[in-house]
Amino acid sequence: MADIDVRMDQVSKQFAEVTAVDELTLEIDRGEFFSLLGPSGCGKTTTLRMIGGFEEPSRGRIYLGGKDVTTMAPYRRNVNTVFQSYALFPHLTVFDNVAFGLRRKKVQKTEVGRRVGDALRLVDLPGFERRKPSQLSGGQQQRVALARALVNEPQVLLLDEPLGALDLKLRKQMQLELKRIQNEVGITFLYVTHDQDEAMTMSNRIAVMRHGRIEQIGAPEDVYEAPATEFVAGFLGASNLLDGEVKDSDGSRATIRLRTGDAITVPAERLDGPERKVKVGVRPEKIKLEQDSEPLAGGWNAIEGTLRMATYVGVSHQFTIDGPGDRPLTVYAQNLGAETIPAPGQRVRLVWRPEHTFVVRPSEPLADWEEET
Amino acid sequence: MSNDQRPDFIDPALLRGLTQRRVSRRDVLKGMGAGAGAMGLTAFLAACGVSGTSKSSPPPSGSPSPDVLKKIYGNGTPAGQLNFANWEAYIDVNSKGKSPTLLQFTKETGIKVSYKTVINDNDPFLAKIIPVLQSGGDTGYDLMVITNGGPVERMIKLGFLTPLDHQYLPNFEANASDAVKNPSYDPGNKYSVAWQSGFTIIGYNSKAVKDKPTSFADLLNPKYKGKVGMFGNNQDLPCAALVYLGKDIQTSTPDDWKKAADVLMKQRNDGIPRSYYDQSYLQALENGDTIISQAWSGDLFIAAAPKSYGGDGFPEIKAAIPGEGGILWTDNQCIPLNAKHPVDAIKFMDFVYQPKIAAQLADFIWYVSPVPAAKDIVLNDIDDPLVAKSPLVFPSADDLAKSHKYKVFKDQAEEDEWNSIFQPIYTS
Amino acid sequence: MVLPGGAWLFVFFLVPILFLASVSLQTGNIFDGFRLTWHFRNYVDAVQLYHVQFLRSLRYASIATAVTIVVSYPLAYWIAFRGGRHKTTFLFLLLLPFFVSFVIRTLAWQFILADDGIVLGPLKRWHLLPQSFHVLATSTAVIAGIAYNFLPFMALPLYVSLERIDRSVVEAAQDLYANKLEVFRRVIFPLSIPGVFAGVLLTFVPAMGDYVNASILGGTKTTMIGNIIQLEYLTNFHYPIAAALSFILMAVLLLGIFVYARVLGTRSIEEYV
Incomplete structure (x- = not known):
């Protein structure tokens, strides 16, 4: 078991009437790349700011490396932050920006020079020492912000949507860079984002937050393949959800009956608690679309529907199907080039493996203000 | 070039x-x-040269010819409009805020008066109208009130005043006091007749100054160090010092000026004057910032008079006419060049020389009236003995005889020399 | 775009300046007119006669500007960083007295600070101050009056420069181990320098030419160059000397601004404005 770097113990934060963070408990391991993922207003940034020391919790304790830092001033904490807006000092050169923290810590001059040089090399910006932030591109500023934080070798690096202002291509590139750098320095990264791709690409573990609470914590593939709540299922990738009722469970397999009468088989361990009314879900890419009623492969789940629309997206085809649920179902099929594409209006069968089925508790739908930051 | x-x-x-x-x-x-x-x-x-006037209009000399006057005043028919520029609080006011004198004038002559209190100080006002007159324009005023001791003389010399036709000034001829007739700054009243006059004398706070001042020397007394107010202009300050030294202002020489300046400079270097004031000297005196000060006579009357009477209500402020005599100055009614309604203006100039009208004005303004005959009317008809018996409104013949006048400069060079001697006292 | 801008500059700047330059080199008097005689002696005379008032104005304006910085910096800082929802209200309160005319405001001080007035009177009666103590008619009064009257010209640009500092930059400094003092010294103050720069210009330039405070609050040795220019122009009608003085004043100010901008470095200012 790895050491625990950050521990939050039943931490709440209240702003006037609003509870931004609600009884949050969280442990982050040393060296981990941990992401807080959620829509705007879910409390992820407030959580980060409490760890950074910019907000004081209303209740609960925060520990860094086992030390209680709940009320400690930011400049006394051994954490550093990469801000969403980079927050570079506009009046200082790149060198002075990166050296800022070291100088405050009264690091020796030659040592400062060496470490700043190393940090700039790490973020691939050697030779930029004399520039001012205004003379740098957005991506370069981002790297300076990263170097400025990393050069202090903090216990934990906090990153608040650091790639939010970059364009898609640069963002993808920086995601890989960040992961590389984290591997190199081995520092714990706590990463806040509303972008699920970003979180999945880089993280060891993800905590999906909503309304100040954690909905689910886990490795990206666990959270994706087996979302615990309807919210997680919807927020993290696309999913098809159907209302159903748990019929029986024989230990390894359970059967869920849909309103149409179709029976869906799921691994029994996916059932969470004693609820009878649940939603069953399957990711669009896990579904195989069959046009002719060839015999069903053994043990696969199957439902019928009518194709409403087929969309060509290059790498795949995307099908929209009116099925047994209230909402249409989505299916992605890889563009292998050999399939015959069904026509709209055609009856089709959707089949998938039982182990690709997940069961979630119903939760209230996403409000408008939660959509994007 | x-x-x-x-x-x-x-x-x-x-x-x-x-x-x-x-x-x-x-x-x-x-x-x-x-x-x-x-x-x-x-x-x-x-x-970009600033054009002078001597080329275009010859400097006035001798009496204006009848032809010139005829051209200006025609047959003496007023146009029915008078635009009058005057100083603040320098005319009578009834309870409705109107001037009885102006109302009466309009009633008797049918001339409508547009009365504007646009003059706060001679210099800025002249600075505004001189460029207009230089370019041959009309100032928009038919009548204005400006002071001797520089402003009037300058305007006369510049040829920017309309000569007066004395056939329209019978009341002036009959009733004006000798003190304002034929003044040295405008011999023969060719361009100006007095509006009101005033004395530059000494004002003091009788609570703080126990011995009544008797001379300019009291302003030099070290026991009032830092509490003395002096005027910061090139007439009131130098003239008072020259009079103190027994010099005749008009015939004094640059040597006399230097001696007077030495007196004033010593006073300054001894820290006796608190400051060199403009009109603000009165507030300093009322506030107690100064306890003895050069002062203008009418102001002292206003400062001391009770509030119920229209004064400022400082009975402790008193006037003292120095033994060597006060300095009498005069604010003058003048018609600027190119005025549109000169006949209306000259009719008003004469109108205020009727003793009844002069009494009405004197009873309100409290400066020295140019019409001695107004005194009886103020005393008996208006029944205001306080004003009628005040030597500051109706000075005695003796006070008038002893009084001195502001320096009249021969030319610009003389004025420049005078200024170069006295100006450093109040501007450094 | 060059033409209207150029025409504007020509009509409203170049023509008056050239006119002033021309007048400053003329001789004559108001009666005979003034002629351009390239009389550079006017400048020598102006300096010889009035260098005392000139240096005094320089001293008063410098001290007054320093005073406005000291007074308005904490004020602007407090409003910008601690004003919260009421920033606008505080700014309004700060500006409220300045809706009253300049002269009236100064006259009010004359009343308030009178030797036996509402402030000094009681203090003297209780023997907390000697009877001879006075504030008015001193250079202190003139400097204080200038500082007071030009306070908003310093406070507003300071406020704007402090207000526009990105709060995350302040947090970044805290995050990078800077304590409160260091945050101010290393980040907030350097970032407010454009405001200080603008404030100094907006305060110092008019303070240097001011004549109202000296004439209302001053005493016997507090005459400033503005009073002299006014006197030479309005009373003495020495247009050339007045113009020469104005030109010298302008030249000194321009030179000062140039040196000042050099020292502070306008380039770096532009960069983060």
């Missing part, structure tokens, strides 16, 4: 456009073209 030597390529219209106030659109457009192209810096600078 003078205007006469200006290069030929400059359009005379451009020069007019740049030096005169009235600029036509055509001139401006031409000017911009020329400025951008042909015109050199030197030529431009030369074109």
